[in-house]
Amino acid sequence: MTIEEVRAEITQIDEEIILLIARRQSLAGKIAAIKQERGIPVHDNQRKIDVLDYVMKLAKAHHIDPVPIKGIFETLIGMNEKAQRAAMEKPVPKRTARK
DSSP: OOHHHHHHHHHHHHHHHHHHHHHHHHTHHHHHHHHHHHTOOSOOHHHHHHHHHHHHHHHHHTTOOHHHHHHHHHHHHHHHHHHHHHHHHSOOOOOOOOO
16 A cells, blocks of 8 residues: 555545534534523533543543543534534524414
C-alpha cells in the first residue's frame, strides 16, 4: 500500500467522522425540545460525567489514550449544549387553524 492510498483511507475516515458529528449535532434540537417541554436545564453535569466515563472506557478498550478522547468529547458536548440553547431561543411557530 502506498502512502497516498493510506492517506486516501484516512481522508475517508475523516469524512465519516464529520458525518457522525453532524448526525450527533442534529439530535440537539430534539433534546432541546424535550428539555424545554419538561423544564430541564441544558447543562446536565451527571450526563456529562456519564458520557465522558463511557467514552474513556471505550478508548481504553480499543488501546487509545483516553485523555485526548475526553477532550474531544468535552468539545462535542459543548457544541451540543450550544446547539440546544440556540434551538431553545427560536420561537415556536404558532399553529394556525386550517380551513
